[in-house]
Amino acid sequence: MGIANTHEQLPDAATLIATSELQWPRITVNGVALEGAAIARELQYHPAPSREEAIFLASQALVVRELLRQRIAQLGLQAQCAQGESEEEALTRMLIEQELQLPGADEAICRHYYDNNRERYTSAPLLAVRHILLACAPDDAEARSHARALGERLIAQLAEDGARFAELALAHSGCPSKEQGGALGQISLGQTVPEFERQLLRLPPGLAQQPLESRYGVHLVWVDQRVEGRALPFAVVHEAIRAELDQRVWQVAVAQYLKNLVGQADIRGILLDGADSPLVQ
Template sequence: MTSGCGCGGGNGGSGGCGSATQEPVVEAPVALEPELIASSEQQWPIISVNGVAITPEAMALEVQYHPAQSREEAVYLAARALVIRELLQQRIAALGLAVDIGAGENPEEAATRLLLEREVKVPECDEATCVRFFENNRGRFHSAPLLAVRHILLECAPDDAEARHLAHVQAEVLLLSLTQNPGSFAELALKYSACPSKAQGGSLGQVSKGQTVPELERQLFTLAPGLADKPLESRYGWHVISVDQRIEGQALPYEAVATAIRTQLQQGVWQKALVQYLQTLIGAADIRGIALQGADSPLVQ
């Protein structure tokens, strides 16, 4: 089996078990109460916006972008997105907006951007608001911890249950051996690890957040210095971990995070203003075949 670890441990020990393949981001399911008009599960709902029909062909194409736990929910999400899109296009046509297409935009994207710039007015967050947010959330603004880590990777495919079980058992055996003889880590890493870092005694060097695959990082940064009391699992297999040093993150001054705070707060204000604007369009439109009301429903994905 070729190693897919990608930890970078063979190049001077910088980084740890990262990979060019990012863990897929899974969007949390939204609690919805879909209301659609359809005579059977196999048929598409009959929906119109101010007399303009949302075609089954459009829904069939859109539904692939809305994974959900059931077909009904996926169709609802797709139909909702198409209704909002149609509302925006009708508003653009009613205003007769002259579109200036920017780099990387298509005409529809450019027109939508121009419409929202014109009709969704968002006040700028002032300095006092940003400072108040910082003072009320100081615990959130720290530099990331830094760990000096060694590991032994017992590699196995993520979908091979038997190999996973055997690798876990072997990891427990190695952990017991290291508990009895801590000085043998480098020897065992060279003999058993599937990671290039075995040439450096398993050392990954100093690891900060963002340098390991997410499922390993979540476990790794909870560890205290010393030999971890159990193996850690990742997509690559099972890891026997030793944290040689842990440097805790430091509190950051306001000046270091002011821009990030302003961006975060401004984005929140923008989202609220956008939802209110879309609710206004919905309230003024004749929409048939789908119910879009509900203050808690996210209207834009």
């Protein structure tokens, strides 16, 4: 994205910081300087492969926030906070509501989307599952590496002789279910931790060919039975579809609004290729 009235060579995301490790970029937004301390505080919300990229992302977010603050002040908005909102969140919401008049998805649009995406609107499958938990802490990389290696060896053994599952569960599992041959019973949506559930609910019947990982460790999984979910009627999912489509329109409109703010502003010290920010993600 271009920026107005810039009289210096501006870096991109890869080369933003030309200063030393102890300095921060000198950025102004319509004459208002971003403080180095503010960039330092913002860094925690923008993990990135390099310090330079993290600083760019943090600076970009602060530029957008400052542009919104200036526009809010220009319009003289006074915060009317909804429950759980901070003053800044309320003012930003009010600004977007005032500046953008967005059409909502009507029933015909929602019905058309439903008809073209029926596979998305089914109840969750129900699985009867056994597992062997090779327990290890989520932040113990060495233990997890050993557990994955052991898991792959045990999967190879189970592929040769699946009747050994209960034996191997009793010998290796860190879950109390080992006393029942590793049986977890019937599992559907919301009955286990999300990172395990996402992998589990996609599995076909039989032995999973790769270990599954969760915060608890490495799991070897056998799906004894899988009952597919049923199609949900339009009346049940109508409001969810409307909310999803409205959110998509909102994201596109807000992204364009932020780009317009950036394009009209005098921003120095950073080159913004777009207006991506936590507001539109």
